[in-house]
Amino acid sequence: EIVLTQSPGTLSLSPGERATLSCRASQSVSSSYLAWYQQKPGQAPRLLIYGASSRATGIPDRFSGSGSGTDFTLTISRLEPEDFAVYYCQQYGSSSWTFGQGTKVEIK
Amino acid sequence: QVQLQESGPGLVKPSETLSLTCTVSGGSISSYYWSWIRQPPGKGLEWIGYIYYSGSTNYNPSLKSRVTISVDTSKNQFSLKLSSVTAADTAVYYCARVRGDYVSGYYYYYMDVWGKGTTVTVSS
Numbered sequence: 001e002i003v004l005t006q007s008p009g010t011l012s013l014s015p016g017e018r019a020t021l022s023c024r025a026s027q028s029v030s031s032s033y034l035a036w037y038q039q040k041p042g043q044a045p046r047l048l049i050y051g052a053s054s055r056a057t058g059i060p061d062r063f064s065g066s067g068s069g070t071d072f073t074l075t076i077s078r079l080e081p082e083d084f085a086v087y088y089c090q091q092y093g094s095s096s097w098t099f100g101q102g103t104k105v106e107i108k
Numbered sequence: 109q110v111q112l113q114e115s116g117p118g119l120v121k122p123s124e125t126l127s128l129t130c131t132v133s134g135g136s137i138s139s140y141y142w143s144w145i146r147q148p149p150g151k152g153l154e155w156i157g158y159i160y161y162s163g164s165t166n167y168n169p170s171l172k173s174r175v176t177i178s179v180d181t182s183k184n185q186f187s188l189k190l191s192s193v194t195a196a197d198t199a200v201y202y203c204a205r206v207r208g209d210y211v212s213g214y215y216y217y218y219m220d221v222w223g224k225g226t227t228v229t230v231s232s
Binding site: 047054 | 153
């Protein structure tokens, strides 16, 4: 099973700042099999990024994804108030799909 | 647009079987993978398994001995059964559509449509 480790666990930032979230895999994952989701309290997760770097429909361009192999990054260029949430990476590269444990982006 | 709705009992007794159904509306269940995911209170997401519309399945190894996912294309529904439940199975259960797109020689997988989730509590 591929383990995804996200860091940091919590990111405390102010609106307008840049957020950089990391997702590290225990073994190499094809970029096309890596996705990012946003979850707000009481809501279902929402797809942000697929294929490591492709934005899903309707996702603002302040969200970007990058990386390959075992290291992937989600960047929010300028935090808006609605971006404070928990973010998960997920891999589909092995027969057992896995999520990272999540990074909470909170208002400083 | 496609919408998913989970349904089933909100309370299940320990050792019994949890049964949930996901109804797909606004689109066909054909040609996609369909997945179940759960989230224990205050914790992260856990993938349970998926089913292809044709019936092939794949399960999380940690749950494989207790999980069955099935599909009913005539009703545009897919279902989850989790046997021998304990308090550790208390969670919000989500269903989701999985896209498997083949583009320029690569397969891309992602869950693009999610249900709102249903809370299942395991308690006597």
